[in-house]
Amino acid sequence: MKKTLIGLAVLGTCMTNAYAQSSVTIYGIIDAGVTHVTNDNASRTTLEAGQMQVSRWGFRGQEELGGNLKAIFDLEGTLLNDTGTAGVGTGTPSTTSLFDREASVGLTGDFGTLTFGRQNILGVGSVGLADPMNLAFAATSPNVLFAAMNHSGVYGPFGANNGGTALRQNNSVKYISPYFHHVGFALMRAFGEQPGSTDKSKYEGASAFYHTGPFGASAAYARMTDITGNAMLKSYALGLRYTGEKFAIRSTYSSNELNTTQRRISVFGIGVDLPVAPALTLTGAVYDTRHTGDAHDNSQQYIAIAKYAFSKRSTGYVSIGRAVTDTVVSATQINLAQGFVSVGSDSANRFTMGIMHYF
Incomplete structure (x- = not known):
């Protein structure tokens, strides 16, 4: 009987250790704000989700496999908490994907990280970290819409996303290296899975990044084709970041070009964070977006944000912004201030709280 009890105790300890070697985390962001936008010819007031950061939820897990090797997975979806729905439409025809932001599984260890599934393009994980306003106001941010190629009316047909925007790619393999003397790199390939061709609807990308102390720099390159394999979209981007005790400064530059029309869209941005009190941070950001090649247009955005941290998890914010474009926005043109300046206007002011x- 004594031996049996000892055996059960040992077995229980082993099972406890086995369970301790794996974990699953539920995480997310719930963000909502009241926004008032005044255009040249109209104004509107809305309650919108995902202003400072896109509202999301997800499951992230890992399991220890020994030898510093881990199996990992990540499932993440958009939350539209202003209406209570989850997931957004992706692809053509549009279908709601529950985990539209990330759906990947892979391995991580001393060799780096290798993942498979639906994933962000490489620029998001490198240059995106230097965005002037920390990727706030994603629905109107030039870096999200144009640098990350998330404007559906412009970048829909390219890459392995069934007609969805280029920001996230289906059927992808991504490798992220460990740091070597503060330098790392990443490679990614998304397969178009078109019969008889490996060049149609594909994505290929590479990035490099450097971090030491308060300084950081990153660069990304990508090329992707449409379903014919003839039209190719190429992009590159650079990001610089300095994070000090008294202030932080971030700057990005990106450009992408379509070979069939020579359309080029470029975005330059710069922003500063000023911690004026332990819980209060002020952010100022400026973006300049230019469309050249097949057409010529120019747009600027000026953003000011005040964030007050009630706790480590809860933050209140107030923002004012202004956007201007060279020409009056029409229903048929590429709107360089998408979602900010309305059709029939060439400028707009925005207030958000x-x-x-x-969690």
Whole structure:
């Protein structure tokens, strides 16, 4: 009987250790704000989700496999908490994907990280970290819409996303290296899975990044084709970041070009964070977006944000912004201030107040 009890105790300890070697985390962001936008000919007031950061939820897990090797997975979807729905439409025809932001599984260890599934393009994980306003106001940010190629009316047909925007790619393999003397790199390939061709609807990307102390720099390159394999979209981007005790400064430059029309869209941005009190941070950002090649247009955005941290998880914010374009926006042109300046206007002012909670 004594031996049996000892055996059960040992077995219980082993099972406890086995369970301790794996974990699953539920995480997310709930963000909502009241926004008032005044255009040349109209104004509107809305309650919108995902202002400071896109509202999301997800499951992230890992399991220890021994030898510093881990199996990992990540499932993440958009939350539209202003209406209570989850997931957004992707692809053509549009279908709601529950985990539209990420759906990947892979391995990580001393060799780096290798993942498979639906994933962000490489620029998001490198240059995106230097975005002037920390990827706030994603629905109107030039870096999200044009640098990350998330404007559906412009970048829909390219890459392995069934007609969806280029920001996230289906059927992809991504490798991220460990740091070597503060330098790392990443490679990614998304397969178009078109019969008889490996060149149709593909994505290929590479990035490099450098971080030491308060300084960081990153660069990304990508090329992707449409379903014919003839039209190719190429892009490159650079990001610089300095994060000090008294201030932080971030700057990005990106450009992408379509070979069939020579359309080029470029975005330059710069922003500064000023911590004026332990819980209060002020952010100022400027973006200049240019469309050249097949057409010529120019747009600027000027953003000011005040964020107050109620706790480590909850933040209140107030923002004012202004956007201007060279020409009056029409229903048929590429709108360089998408979602900010309305059709029939060439400028707009925006005021937003909201709260964001991490869990």
